[in-house]
Amino acid sequence: MTKIVIWPGLAVVLIILAVLPFFLPNYRTAFLLITFMYVTLASSWNIIAGYTGYVSFGHAAFFGLGAYTAALLITRLGTHWLLASLVGGVVAALVAVPLGYILLRLRGPYFAISMLGLAAAFEVVANSWVSLTRGGAGLNLPPALNLVQVYFAMGIAMVVVIGLSYRIITSRYGLRLFAIRDDEQAAEVLGINTTLHKVSAFTISAFFPGVVGGFYAWNLAYIDPTSVFRPILSIGMVIMTMFGGIGTVAGPVIGGVLLTVVAEGLWARLPEFHRAAYGVLIVIVVLFMPGGIMTLVRTRGWVPRSWRV
């Protein structure tokens, strides 16, 4: 019964979102755009962490990689920002392949830590390779005059990654990712090529952050190592997904939207407490609702338990 409501409901939401920027003042459009970005980041992270069980603490590494790739293409080669961002995503994905092959051999906590260090290492490289990145001075990009275009770019990226998440979760491929998360050794012994599955999931999860990293750079017209490799970005991805419901399609969306709204409203006024607030939320989620909002919703019966979504 609920199914009949979902698809048209989603269509309505999409239509509204598509039309909104023409009616809203710029700053609200910008806010929505950032929300789309966070939802995209959280959903991407969810694919490697929620579906496959490899929790990465440094996914900002791919965001920053995409941002820098796109920024360099735009400033040095005059590439169009859309193309540049796509290339940013491709570069992030290409880097993810060998990286994943190496790092995904590490179990749980070790993998998490290794990714954390990776983002930090990328930041160090961006800071040090001054001839390429201008180091701490950052890169200036030509101004993005059309906010609506960026809005749609982010929005489409978000819709694509959510759609992809849904396709994966309802497929055999997704089922195998869940098997890996549940018991990797058993999955391996059942004939599942775990390396292939893990690395491909990791690569997918790196692509989208790379792309929106490019959009971000274009939108802000300036990036520097600290802003795009910031731990708070990685932390944000984790907490948004966990809060919303890790391993579900709706989880990252709910968490992304809610936390971006709260962040804008509340913590923008108290920037010093941003980290602490996230920290407290992480503690609460881990102790009392590790399955996030989606699990609460499920236990209340608002959503049928059989739904993976």
Place this chain on the structure above:
Amino acid sequence: MAPVLRINRLRKHFGGVAALNGPSFAVEAGTITGLIGPNGSGKTTLFNLITGVLDPDGGDVLLNDERITGWPPHRITERGLARTFQITRVFGKMTVLENMLVVPHRGGDAHAADLATELLERVNLYDWRERYGAELSYGQQKLLEFVRALMLEPNLILLDEPFAGVNPTMVQTILDLIRSLRQEGKTIFVIDHAMTVMMGLCDWLFVLDMGELIATGPPAAIQADERVLEAYFGRGSAGSASPARGGLPSPPSADEGRVRA
């Protein structure tokens, strides 16, 4: 009859402990072969080496005369080998049917669904197909793990303690399943401690103690073998002071921070 599985001087140690000290033997095709021995004798380690979960420190494993030593598990299953675990490792958060369908099937997804249905019906789990793995009773989980392994359509099936902790009715179900598989020409290699069952089930037995093969033969011969009695009950079996060897834990897998790629 050609041996479907051949072990050549397989060695494995963990730290200073030699879990397997170079045993060699062959499992004949179409038989139900048993592997017995006191706890800690290396049986599960042997299974882990055969299935590619661990790499040996020396020696070889041959499957149908093909050297599979050091192969990753998913490659070995392609060659027709499947296994179950001592403690059931059913995917608890997936449904019974999903547990079956998650296994990669050669014929493609559509065929997988048919095979899954057939196998589930065979063990009376078809009605439970929408239930989560975690909801099943222990015995049902053991059955699920068994038929899940059969989704690979293997020629050689390794069963690690299929009868452990299972009620007598279930034991019978499993026995029937094993025998019908042999009827189909498959080979079954079983580890278990339920002696009466093993003696009645197996065509041939291998006995492991402290990582070495100490006896081999049909059940009747094994039951009378002195070395076997000593291994299980200690030197001078009857009323000796040495403690029963039944309770020693198997060597740890000792890879804390790494999964096998």
Place this chain on the structure above:
Amino acid sequence: MDYQTLLQLAVGGLLLGAVYALAAAGLNLIFGVMRVVNFAHGDLMILGAYTAFWLYDRGGVNPLLSLTISIPLLFVVGWILQRFLVYRVVGQPPLMSLILLWGVSLVIINAGLFFWTSNVRSVPYFSGGIDLAGIQISRSRGIAFVTALVLSIGVWLFLQRSRWGKAIRATAQSAEMALVCGINVNRVRLLTFGLAAAMAGAAGNLLITILALSPGVGPSFLLKAFAIIVIGGLGSFSGAFIGALVVGLLESFSAFFINAQAADAVIYFALILFLLVRPGGILGQRE
């Protein structure tokens, strides 16, 4: 590049390494007893450091004397963390405790930044240095080294000889067996976390006499402690010292030849390398 400078760097690195080792041993203790990765360990070090700073800033207190405050203080903090938060995730996969303590780390960092701002602080109580066969050893490094060594030996003796120390080691081997033997496992866990936090606090206390620290650098020291454990050998107390040697040297040389930031990156790569190739560490098992 002359021999003298190299030796100088090496000695400097080794001295600092001993302080790191003290903290690393604490991290290892928590992992050994509870299979919990204390992601807030570096921040606990910073708390100890800032305790020393606060006492020095307000009253010119000798940092060695501050240890009498920072050690018990951090012990209590550790106890509280275990008592109210960590105990809930002890049975669960290590990832949950990792994330939990990551959250705690964020809170501590933020609190530190709030109270003390992001300025770096130091406690330059011991000035000057000694000349030992042509090598300059700063007094602060030397004193920190000796103190760290003494404290580490003290902890080692405690673990080896005392009743509670043995109880801790027993629980690390097997919590179930310990329970069966009548050991109050809950109390052991509280003690362990408290002790480890105290060790981290002491290390931080000593560290701030040598380096300038800001509230946000906790994670950097967590990385070092983690690297020490992995390189030296998971679960091995003496392995922590081998690891400390390696990490101290790596840091010293990297900081000199490249820069301080790069030192962290180098240690990180070494960590990953060891995790992949030799997860048991130098003293641990091969697989």
